[in-house]
Amino acid sequence: MALKANLITEPNLLVVDDAAGIVNLEEIFGCPTAVELEIGSGKGAFLLQMAKAFPERQFIGIEWANAYAEYAADRFRRHGHANVRIVNAEALWWIRIHLADASIHALHVYFPDPWPKSRHHKRRLIQKPFLQQAMRILRPDAPLYIVTDHAEYFEHMRDALTDFGQFKLEPFTSPLHLVGGNFLVGTNFEKKYAAEKRPFYSLIARKPA
Template sequence: MARVLKHYPEVVLDPNTLVGRLDFGVIFGRTAPVHFEIGSGKGTFLVNEARAATEDDFFGVEWCSKVYRYAIDRIGRWAVKNVRIIRTDAAWLIKEHIADSSISCLHIYFPDPWPKKKHNKRRFVNDANLVEMLRVLKPGGVIRCATDHSDYFEQMERVLTNPQLERIDFFPTSYAEPDKGEWAGTNFERKYLAEGRRIYTLAVRKR
């Protein structure tokens, strides 16, 4: 039987009410490192990481209303205070509403691969979005990506090879224990690992 999803307005931002750049200090009521997950799906990563890193704040953007509603339900049920989520297009949100040097870590896990050549330009990790990602990242801020799609991974490596970025190690350890500060993984990561798919990861730090 399908779960009845509950709405928790306190965890949600309405894209229609945004004016200017977001002030995360106001949104979260404190000054803390902000993690921004692009395409947060059902919110697995947001909730687990927020529970493990209570001193940090977590902000997710998700386009699909079905999984977005699921994420709201999950965030609300766990009553995590350091997570907010918004339903809109991530590229638009970053370009229009995210302030310069305001993000400590951008998380991009299993973004839609758009495998057909003619659709490749829809991939989120592209040259135009990199300009905006570099703008919103703090110095020393990190971009973390994971995908099961080798061709998209090659594109990620190409786009993120940039003089303003240095590559750093990044090994997701799914099924680790988030309460001990270990990587909790995402929904798709768990699914793909269970299927035995190879997962490619990449992390870069802004110089």
């Protein structure tokens, strides 16, 4: 179900043939300087702020839900942001087949689905296969930013990061800190949960230099 009728997803929706292999980021953006990736970008609220604040950087959002991906692509077209592409795919699969080693300057994961039931924990994004891919695609010294409202998932993430053992854990500083505002990352889920006064849990996991 589309969120809005008559969405125009060109030129911000990035469609890559499964067989195409590793994408050429230079070809996609024309001379990229610093490509950042958000997983589960939803309606694009975080990337919209980043694209405005940092026009010299490039951004890719991967979003599994077709309606959100199309809405976000249309939104970036309406705002004229040529430095953002939205991919409608399962993130781990797309990263594995399409992103080169050490190609990403920052990775953002905000309010990932918590899958609270024990029998669904295996569906959680933040675990070893994802951390392996994150370590592979991030450039040396590049950050993985994480924010969640879910205390138990946060503990699970910290355990997974500790077991993985290759990231340096740091306190969270908002990637939007230069822009100001009252939000950590300003996503739709953050705004909704802030209104409910939920606590947030956050960290930066940095790839070694």
